Amino acid sequence: MLRRRMNDRISNMNDTTKSVYTSLGIVFSVGAICLGLKVRERTDIGGIQATTRVAGSSRMLASRSNDVNVPAADYFYELSQKLKEQYVEPVADDQKLATGAIRGMIASLGDPDSTFMDKDQFKAFLNARTGKYEGIGADLVLSTENHTTAPKTPGQPSAGEISPEEALVLVREIPRVQVVNVVPGGPADKAGVQVGDTVDSIDGHWVVQSDLIRKFRIASKKFNEKKMSRADLEALRTEIRIKFERAIFPMKAKDKLFMGKAGDVNVVWNRNGTMRKTKITKGVSSLSGFTVKNDTVMLPFQEGSAAQLKSAIQGKSSVTIDLRHNTLGDIQSMKQCLEVIAPKGEYGYFVTNRHDTPTPLNVLKGNSNPPKIHVLTDKSTRGMAEAFALALDSKGLIPHDKFLLGGDRTNRQIVQLPDGSGYTLVTSEYQAKLAKSTKSMTARKGGVK
């Protein structure tokens, strides 16, 4: 209607039409500016809507108003500027500031599986993902499992009941450095290190553990109830002080074992409460990668695995997939392998703790004539390998015997920064069947520093 009326008037230009054009022009121009801003915002932050940027230089400073939400990017800019203007030494390296900020954000998650890694750490991590290890030749995680009780069955997180006794001694959980995979034939393997071992000390440096602090709290309570002598309490206190004098934090301890191609480390391992002393010479070691032996396929989830799997099962009526020593698998590769070997269908979900819709793990085309599948798993079957095994199991594609798994079904994004450092971010967790309430999912535990 309006449009037609305007067309009518075009042929008959007068002042009214001119002002209509002018106002239209203004509307379009303003619209274009807004669109430009919007598009810019999306390009800046990778397609994610965020608060509009408002603050200009120096507006952030010297104001007295309350409750102002300064967008993060402006905050970053302003603080960087402030440092450059004021800091006692010249600050030239913006990259260092950005890396530091990202490191700070990741650390604030307090999640042992979402970690920031500097250049060397990240390089070692990426190499391990392709099966090339250095250090002692083992995968280590920071585990917050309660090591004093029996290990829980994978997939069965314990109910979060806390007794008053426990509440008293509840110390902020400091994760333990735990072995989750040992490279066969590597230095750790030769030294007899096993999956499940935790690190007690490295080269005489005690790795900080919350158990000891907890033990002290319990002792203090006993002392208070006159069930323990002052001398015993003092002795325990002295022991703790001595240990803390030469302590290292779990992250550092992990690096000491995971990185380096030469040199000896003296490690004391804790295996179910028994201490084992070892001397390990660091060096390079590697996992065998994709291999076929008889009807058994060693299947790491990395680039190219799906194609190799496809040709390996060609014309075979049965196949055994070895998922041992498989901890750092790639989700894309895992999905492709599932596509190769499993028929079309829904194979469980990737869920989050955010009350959003679970993402189904779908096999779109699939293999309409799949071979009989057996899997070999143990505690070093983790991450995407564990999800793969559980996915096959959810459709009854593998014999439903008890099979051992590592107990980690998290999916992690891996991000590399331009300076070579990088980080992992846990984005979801695999579940074969949707739990009624997402609350039953393992809550991410904090305490890493």
Next chain:
Amino acid sequence: MNKGGRLLSFGGIVFGCFLFGFAWPDLQHGKLPNAHTVNALFGVRSGAAASPEQQFSHAYSKILTDYIQAVDPTNLKYAGMEGLMSSLGDPHTIFMPPRAAEAFNDETKANFGGIGARLGADALGAKISNVFDDSPAQTAGIRAGNIVTAVDGKSVTGKEIDDIVTMIKGKEGTLVRLTVIQNDKQRPVVLTVKRARIIAPTVDSKYIAASQVGYMSILSFSEPTAEQFDKELAKLEAHPLKGLVIDLRDNPGGLLDSAVDMLSRFFESKLVVKMKFRDGHEESAQTMPGFIHDFKYPIAVLMNEDSASAAEIFSGCLHDYGRAKLVGTHSYGKASVQNVFPLIDQSSAKITIAKYFLPFTPFFGRKVDQDGVFLSGGLEPDVKAELDPKSIIDPENPKTDNQLWQAIQVLNPTPSESTKH
């Protein structure tokens, strides 16, 4: 102008407006969009690396949208800022989110009332390490060695000592109920204490008769410290003295003027400290004439990693001018001046704006790694002595404190002791 031309120019203006809008965030900062941004507009994954600011924004958004559980955007932003500022490796250049900034203000203003006692960490809560004379705590019957297990009925077992102190402090004139375990009583007692303005004594002394050594402990450098020092020194000098131990362990520093006043007892009109600013200008402090005191005996200064700032200036100058031997472990390494810049949302940025230098010691500023672990810095002791974990700090009984014992040996070497090792 024909119709097509008009349309074209109109389109041109609109496109120009779009570009202006697109470039606005950069124009605000006085620059043009970089290659990466422009390429991203056309959907090109450019070879040019994302700018640091973009990397940060990207990570920030990624964590908010992709992390397995919801994260509070404000806390995440503050965590990022903390990381940004700590990336310089200077433990004193820090970001303070609103809550921490508030605490810092309280601390510097110090207009809070207390009970007049010093507290130390204890497994059951907080242990009273010292009760000031005529303080509300003393009036209420609290004694050194008592253990506070609850404040206003709330258990403090397992809480951090700083948090307990915050609970005990409050407005002057108000009451606080402390549940206290006293050595001579079977059950904990509840004592009500009226908070008051506390001027903490900063100097304490003890004559160690067995070694004929004076022991002086300086807890911090505040306004009355120099005067208190004179008073305590006079007390000690009433005895025969073979030496003086000045204990600066755990002394966090305080006022530079106070340290200068104290040093004026040792030497006249000499350089104490030189401050160098970013722009190259310098400021310095010197001791004053007319306050000199004749120390007729050797002096040893005890220090540890918690001796900082003014305490380091004091001990460093005594060392540099050859007036004292330093005993203990390396000091903290606070050799810089900070300025606090308040930000719009009540948080603030504390930034090191100058460094200071002792007369002869090279720069001793503390360096830490990204986790805050000590790398280097601090004053090195002349005689190294790590505190034995079994030590009990008690000047009445100097042998139970191996660092103090070491300092006494430095002053008063007796043949039997010096040949021991």
